Amino acid sequence: MSPVALPGSGQNVPGFGDLPIWLVLIKVLLVFVFLVVMTLFAIVFERKVVGRMQNRIGPNRVGPWGTLQSLADGMKLAFKEEIIPVLADKAVYWLAPVVSAVPAFLAFSVIPFGPTVSMFGHRTPLQLTDLPVGVLVVFACSSLGVYGIVLSGWASGSTYPLLGGLRSAAQMISYEVAMGLSMVAVFLFAGTMSTSGIVSSQDHLWNVIPLIVSFCIYAISVVGETNRAPFDLAEAESELVGGFHTEYSSFKFAMFFLAEYINMITVSALATTLFLGGWRAPWPLSLWHGANAGWWPVLWFVGKVVAFIFVFVWLRGTLPRLRYDQFMHLGWKTLIPINLVWILAVTSIHVLRDRGWPAWKATVLPLGIVLLLIVVPALMAYEGYTARRLAAAAEDDEDAGREEPTFPIPPLDLRVPTSPVRREPVTAGLRGGATALDRTIDHGDTSDG
Amino acid sequence: MLAPYLPILLLFALATGFAVFSVGIAPFTGPRRYNKAKLDFYECGIEPTPQPMGPSRFPVKYYLTAMLFIVFDIEIIFLYPYAVANKALGLFGLVEIILFVATVFVAYAYVWRRGGLDWD
Numbered sequence: 001m002s003p004v005a006l007p008g009s010g011q012n013v014p015g016f017g018d019l020p021i022w023l024v025l026i027k028v029l030l031v032f033v034f035l036v037v038m039t040l041f042a043i044v045f046e047r048k049v050v051g052r053m054q055n056r057i058g059p060n061r062v063g064p065w066g067t068l069q070s071l072a073d074g075m076k077l078a079f080k081e082e083i084i085p086v087l088a089d090k091a092v093y094w095l096a097p098v099v100s101a102v103p104a105f106l107a108f109s110v111i112p113f114g115p116t117v118s119m120f121g122h123r124t125p126l127q128l129t130d131l132p133v134g135v136l137v138v139f140a141c142s143s144l145g146v147y148g149i150v151l152s153g154w155a156s157g158s159t160y161p162l163l164g165g166l167r168s169a170a171q172m173i174s175y176e177v178a179m180g181l182s183m184v185a186v187f188l189f190a191g192t193m194s195t196s197g198i199v200s201s202q203d204h205l206w207n208v209i210p211l212i213v214s215f216c217i218y219a220i221s222v223v224g225e226t227n228r229a230p231f232d233l234a235e236a237e238s239e240l241v242g243g244f245h246t247e248y249s250s251f252k253f254a255m256f257f258l259a260e261y262i263n264m265i266t267v268s269a270l271a272t273t274l275f276l277g278g279w280r281a282p283w284p285l286s287l288w289h290g291a292n293a294g295w296w297p298v299l300w301f302v303g304k305v306v307a308f309i310f311v312f313v314w315l316r317g318t319l320p321r322l323r324y325d326q327f328m329h330l331g332w333k334t335l336i337p338i339n340l341v342w343i344l345a346v347t348s349i350h351v352l353r354d355r356g357w358p359a360w361k362a363t364v365l366p367l368g369i370v371l372l373l374i375v376v377p378a379l380m381a382y383e384g385y386t387a388r389r390l391a392a393a394a395e396d397d398e399d400a401g402r403e404e405p406t407f408p409i410p411p412l413d414l415r416v417p418t419s420p421v422r423r424e425p426v427t428a429g430l431r432g433g434a435t436a437l438d439r440t441i442d443h444g445d446t447s448d449g
Numbered sequence: 450m451l452a453p454y455l456p457i458l459l460l461f462a463l464a465t466g467f468a469v470f471s472v473g474i475a476p477f478t479g480p481r482r483y484n485k486a487k488l489d490f491y492e493c494g495i496e497p498t499p500q501p502m503g504p505s506r507f508p509v510k511y512y513l514t515a516m517l518f519i520v521f522d523i524e525i526i527f528l529y530p531y532a533v534a535n536k537a538l539g540l541f542g543l544v545e546i547i548l549f550v551a552t553v554f555v556a557y558a559y560v561w562r563r564g565g566l567d568w569d
Contacts, residue, residue, distance in 0.1 A: 082476050173514065254471065
């Protein structure tokens, strides 16, 4: 077989290499500021929306309509005492928040904000950089973020953070598999992994429509990936206090908080790029020709990101937290097999269409094969499994009914004895005893509370 | 050659600078009020249980998850280039990738059946 020329390999995407360094610096600064401002906004937004969902008003004291609340919180954190527990591994404890925050920023370097615009007399794309493997950069950064979390849990030298860090690491790598698999179909459609290439491949149809299954899996798995409710088991307050950042205070805690929110913004931006048409205007607006030119796309982009963040908040306001085993089952036993089957189906359809098959034939045949060979046997196996489990449960119940209890039980034909006739009132002694008893109960209550 | 990576390096420098500065300045901006109880690790206010010196107690269960992750991550690494080069590889590539995914599926079914995916 002759060697195949791989598209997108060995060449750089044009428009990024020939910029003066000061302009690159300005763009870097803009991305940085964008992320920090979006974080401040997202925190207030989340508190406001969750407040409304719970029939509260939310923060409304600091600044107009409470919009400066998160800024005030950040300032407050800066002036809090920093506590390092005695058993902590000092160097790693110090390093972990940095390791957590830096990759979070870096992941945003390949996200396209808009098309080529003119900036201080230079034509430049509204994107920090683009690589033929753009999405892999986001992937690499989210993997590096795991280090910050697991190191912080380990370095605290305490029980709850250790458990939280481990849980978080296991959770993030489990859901990273599902997240990675959900992107394969997008690369298949776009024929490239560069983010700007993926956006330009969606100029007629957003990927979310043909790849709805991939989008759903992506949306579910990023909630697990970013440790957000209902998958926030790593910081389940009722089980683990605060999870990996229990022992952190002051600015170090702020770094973890910042990283968590930036990660949320990053996965929202990636969802926008991969599935929701990137910076392209949504349908009724896209009829206007100027909508996809100049600086307008930044608005559509931010709007889509905020809409995705709203879904995050909505999930948090609606759903209770999963149990850890349910959560792992969802990731490993549901999302991954569905993903693999879906990828095979989409790949087959794509290849058959490329080879000139009529569209309906190319669609029906792979889907039919998938249904016949995989989904039907899986459903039958599941039915059998459920039936067997129900049978086993019924058997257990029967066994429980037949079993002789080890404790004495009263005879079933028990007659209630007639109550004895009370001969004389014993009120005095009883009352004294009762008050003494009451007093001890009261005492116990106050010392408990 | 390195030009597309330059902005990433600059952003890395900026983010590292910001994070190190913030974390480094915290001891100077905050108050310092010594209290031995503060330095204990937190266990909801009760006396903390004695810990072995040096934290190194990872439940072995998590290693299994890490191994499974590696298996599937490698599968993803093979799927990505295929997805990008899909047009050039044609029907041959499709058959190959179906065989590959089926092979990994066997391993997956084995792990599932042996209870490797069960938590507790």
